[in-house]
Amino acid sequence: MFGGDRDLDTICAISTPPGLGGVHLIRISGDKSLSLTRCFAPFLPGKPESHRVYFGTLISEKNSSEPIDEVLITYFKRGSSFTGEETIEISCHGSPFIAQQIIKNATYYGARVADRGEFTYRAFLNGKVDLVQAESVLSLIHSESEKSLQVAMNQLKGGLSFKLKALESEVTALLARLEVSIDFTTEDIEIINASEIKERIQKIQEPILTLLGSFKSGQRIQSGFEVILVGEPNVGKSSLLNRILFEERAIVTPIPGTTRDLIQEQIMIKGVKVTLTDSAGMRETQDPIEQLGVSKTKQGIQRADLILAVFDVSNPHFESLVPQLPESLSNIIFIGNKVDLICHEEQLELLKKLQNLLTQLNKFQNVSEAETFIQKRSIFISAKSETEALVTQNQVLKLIESHLETGSFGDEAILFQARHYENLQRASECLVRAGLLAQSSSSPEFLALEIKEALIRIQEVLGEQFDDQILDRVFSEFCIGK
Numbered sequence: 001m002f003g004g005d006r007d008l009d010t011i012c013a014i015s016t017p018p019g020l021g022g023v024h025l026i027r028i029s030g031d032k033s034l035s036l037t038r039c040f041a042p043f044l045p046g047k048p049e050s051h052r053v054y055f056g057t058l059i060s061e062k063n064s065s066e067p068i069d070e071v072l073i074t075y076f077k078r079g080s081s082f083t084g085e086e087t088i089e090i091s092c093h094g095s096p097f098i099a100q101q102i103i104k105n106a107t108y109y110g111a112r113v114a115d116r117g118e119f120t121y122r123a124f125l126n127g128k129v130d131l132v133q134a135e136s137v138l139s140l141i142h143s144e145s146e147k148s149l150q151v152a153m154n155q156l157k158g159g160l161s162f163k164l165k166a167l168e169s170e171v172t173a174l175l176a177r178l179e180v181s182i183d184f185t186t187e188d189i190e191i192i193n194a195s196e197i198k199e200r201i202q203k204i205q206e207p208i209l210t211l212l213g214s215f216k217s218g219q220r221i222q223s224g225f226e227v228i229l230v231g232e233p234n235v236g237k238s239s240l241l242n243r244i245l246f247e248e249r250a251i252v253t254p255i256p257g258t259t260r261d262l263i264q265e266q267i268m269i270k271g272v273k274v275t276l277t278d279s280a281g282m283r284e285t286q287d288p289i290e291q292l293g294v295s296k297t298k299q300g301i302q303r304a305d306l307i308l309a310v311f312d313v314s315n316p317h318f319e320s321l322v323p324q325l326p327e328s329l330s331n332i333i334f335i336g337n338k339v340d341l342i343c344h345e346e347q348l349e350l351l352k353k354l355q356n357l358l359t360q361l362n363k364f365q366n367v368s369e370a371e372t373f374i375q376k377r378s379i380f381i382s383a384k385s386e387t388e389a390l391v392t393q394n395q396v397l398k399l400i401e402s403h404l405e406t407g408s409f410g411d412e413a414i415l416f417q418a419r420h421y422e423n424l425q426r427a428s429e430c431l432v433r434a435g436l437l438a439q440s441s442s443s444p445e446f447l448a449l450e451i452k453e454a455l456i457r458i459q460e461v462l463g464e465q466f467d468d469q470i471l472d473r474v475f476s477e478f479c480i481g482k
């Protein structure tokens with residue numbers, strides 16, 4: 001898609017979303033931006049000031065006395081624009097027809113309509129951003145929560161690139177050292193010893209492992225977390241959903257089997273997008289509609305990042321609830337609902353009962369692990385109580401927040417793109433193999449091969465090593481005009 005003579009063309013596109021709006025923005029980038037725009041924007045001076053806005057009337061290519069629109073034009077000189085090329089931005093009134101007319105004029109005078117992501121591609125090509133930063137532009141556009149915006153912005157500002165560049169220079173230095181070693185092996189001089197190599201490999205490996213470790217949370221921060229409410233019919237799942245949302249979103253009745261489908265709503269918890277799902281109560285049933293609902297609940301359990309397993313404290317059926325949940329308890333929280341129906345002693349007894357059952361099912365290594373789990377992963381609430389409504393909502397939201405792995409990343413660089421993860425994973429594997437080779441006192445040639453491969457992987461993330469396929473993959477996800 002990209003590359004070759006096409007990279008020399010002056011390109012144009014509407015950068016605002018299609019349809020009616022307050023304004024539309026048309027971007028023109030390339031060597032001929034100014035000269036071709038002046039053909040239909042005669043009010044532009046021959047030598048405009050960079051970053052200055054000019055007001056005037058555009059005229060049609062067909063008839064110079066026919067005005068198209070009154071517009072604002074911003075001029076960016078070569079080297080001082082997003083793409084690094086001479087760029088013109090035209091803000092016109094928000095009619096798709098006017099915007100199209102401007103594109104028609106620009107192409108008439110020699111511009112070509114840009115491909116997806118071509119402006120960002122040019123920024124990459126002209127060294128304005130590296131590939132990691134170019135990708136962050138896309139993430140920034142797609143950000144749906146405060147946290148994902150923060151993470152993408154950090155990447156755009158170069159947070160991740162800075163880390164990767166530091167790694168690149170460490171790996172290059174090690175490789176250079178190994179290569180010197182190779183040159184001197186015939187003379188039997190030990191230029192670099194095994195323990196030094198191992199130490200240096202470890203120093204490189206550590207930040208890579210930290211980055212790899214941040215991937216799961218990073219991805220979730222971008223795409224959002226899924227939390228599902230499950231349990232037997234009538235335990236109060238829908239009542240709890242309504243409590244959390246603070247609105248009567250789902251139907252609540254005393255009839256078991258009221259909810260038949262998944263009911264989803266999005267909420268923000270600490271700046272992170274969370275999709276909250278209410279589900280059909282799980283039970284054996286002959287009703288075909290309810291059967292479909294139960295099967296959807298089971299699929300929802302597989303997908304969820306966090307499962308809120310709700311039970312009715314006045315009628316708990318742990319023996320049938322627990323086997324319906326995933327084998328591992330790592331993402332499960334037990335919520336005892338209808339606590340208004342029992343006393344404190346009964347609550348303690350229930351917890352003991354749940355703990356015993358989970359222990360019998362070999363979910364824990366020892367008693368203290370079981371006790372800690374119950375302490376941290378179970379609460380009692382009354383979803384129905386109006387007076388406790390705010391407290392219940394707060395309690396449950398806090399619990400969800402503390403169990404979602406949003407990480408406490410602050411301003412640190414984290415990984416959230418699969419392409420970065422795959423490359424760094426491979427770099428890390430090379431380093432592990434290199435470490436083993438160093439341990440077995442292998443020849444430096446073999447070691448150098450692994451280190452070289454690790455270097456290539458890091459450079460590929462940054463876009464210092466790339467082929468057209470990688471660029472096509474990255475930029476094809478962009479929209480036109482970006």
Ligand SMILES: Nc1nc2c(ncn2[C@@H]2O[C@H](COP(=O)(O)OP(=O)(O)OP(=O)(O)O)[C@@H](O)[C@H]2O)c(=O)[nH]1
Nearest residue numbers: 233234235236237238239257258259281338383384
């Ligand atoms: N006493 C008491 N009743 C509650 C409480 N929470 C819910 N209920 C009642 O329990 C019944 C069932 O509530 P739902 O929220 O519909 O239960 P559900 O788990 O969604 O049920 P299904 O959709 O059938 O699976 C309703 O009559 C609620 O009013 C509570 O905290 N205390």
Ligand SMILES: [Mg+2]
Nearest residue numbers: 237238258259
């Ligand atoms: Mg329900």
